[in-house]
Amino acid sequence: MPAEAPVQIHNPASANVVVPFVDLKAQYASIKNEIDAAIARVIADTAFIMGREVRAFEEAFADYLGARFCIGVNSGTAALQLALMACGIGPGDEVIAPSFTFFATAEAISVLGAKPVFVDIDPVSYTIDAAQIEAAITPRTRAIIPVHLYGQAADLDPILAIAKRHKLRVIEDAAQAHGAEYKQKRVGALGDAGCFSFYPSKNLGAYGEAGAIVTNDEGLAQQLRLLRDHGSTSKYAHAIVGYNFRMEEIQAAVLNVKLPHLDGWNNLRREHAATYNDLLKDLGFALPREMDCARHVYHVYAIQTENRDDLQQRLTANGIQTGVHYPIPIHLQPAYLSLGYKPGDLPVTETLSQRVLSLPMFPELRADQQRRVADVIGKSASSWASLQSN
Numbered sequence: 001m002p003a004e005a006p007v008q009i010h011n012p013a014s015a016n017v018v019v020p021f022v023d024l025k026a027q028y029a030s031i032k033n034e035i036d037a038a039i040a041r042v043i044a045d046t047a048f049i050m051g052r053e054v055r056a057f058e059e060a061f062a063d064y065l066g067a068r069f070c071i072g073v074n075s076g077t078a079a080l081q082l083a084l085m086a087c088g089i090g091p092g093d094e095v096i097a098p099s100f101t102f103f104a105t106a107e108a109i110s111v112l113g114a115k116p117v118f119v120d121i122d123p124v125s126y127t128i129d130a131a132q133i134e135a136a137i138t139p140r141t142r143a144i145i146p147v148h149l150y151g152q153a154a155d156l157d158p159i160l161a162i163a164k165r166h167k168l169r170v171i172e173d174a175a176q177a178h179g180a181e182y183k184q185k186r187v188g189a190l191g192d193a194g195c196f197s198f199y200p201s202k203n204l205g206a207y208g209e210a211g212a213i214v215t216n217d218e219g220l221a222q223q224l225r226l227l228r229d230h231g232s233t234s235k236y237a238h239a240i241v242g243y244n245f246r247m248e249e250i251q252a253a254v255l256n257v258k259l260p261h262l263d264g265w266n267n268l269r270r271e272h273a274a275t276y277n278d279l280l281k282d283l284g285f286a287l288p289r290e291m292d293c294a295r296h297v298y299h300v301y302a303i304q305t306e307n308r309d310d311l312q313q314r315l316t317a318n319g320i321q322t323g324v325h326y327p328i329p330i331h332l333q334p335a336y337l338s339l340g341y342k343p344g345d346l347p348v349t350e351t352l353s354q355r356v357l358s359l360p361m362f363p364e365l366r367a368d369q370q371r372r373v374a375d376v377i378g379k380s381a382s383s384w385a386s387l388q389s390n
Ligand SMILES: Cc1ncc(COP(=O)(O)O)c(C=O)c1O
Pocket: 006, 007, 075, 076, 077, 078, 101, 102, 104, 105, 147, 173, 175, 176, 196, 197, 198, 199, 210, 211
């Protein structure tokens, strides 16, 4: 799978891009000196894997989230897989998750031989509908994975209460939610464990693949440390069978430079979301809604329209890159045919997958770029209205 797969960007004519979907070059330019020095330091040290940069990042990120432990790994997918494994999930077990998420959420369950059981989402927050979870629980259910989709926390309190009643683990998929809050607390360590991706385009992105798990559970943290490094307790001594999911020093060095900027960047994303809300408010689209319990960090700013594909083409023709997160719900993916889901099983998820369109969103987005996006959307809405009236 190509490296860009998690973010599907509509970009057939990249030479004419006026407003990119994300602009990592602009971010690099703003911190170039620090980044270059940090990477040069790692190279000069020739200590490339799990050294002092990784240890410093684990400490800083745990601190930032108010978690006791952070375990750095080499992707968000690895984080999910290890968290499930450390919770003892394996063949024959079922794990409840939304289908309206990136494929890795479910994939991590399947690679352990367990079965994903999909639950529909709430139509306003786009996160798992807690009211539908209990009906999906069977004697084989072991865990729930709420996904803090697009940067907004899932409604965790009812999920944690259900988990307690049924003795289930809760593993937060926080891959899109660095710094997002649920009831004034940063997400990640509110359940048993939380998984983050530092894919380059994330709110906190590395310069390659990276991820982390956070937890307040010391036993789980110990197990996670063993699992990420071949189960080894010391050099060439292996207590259990694990993986090579170790984090690289260069990635941790980049993340150490970026972490102090995260809150500022998230605030800028929130300002841009407010600007889009204002510019688009009278055009008849369903806009993102920040729930009362959540502080959204707008990893993705998605609007809904029944003319999604047409709008996307018009934006592309005007040099504006957009994305669709996600066009095919996981329960209807060819990879999951064997699970036996049919169209209509998760109606909210399926409708949204045909309607959502993610607009350019990154901290360095300029006011003139946002106006241009809104202008093309406004003209598109007028042309649909005049087609209807003819
Ligand atoms: C919700 C979600 N979960 C998991 C992942 C997997 O993270 P990674 O790409 O770092 O493996 C992603 C990444 O896009 C994601 O968005």
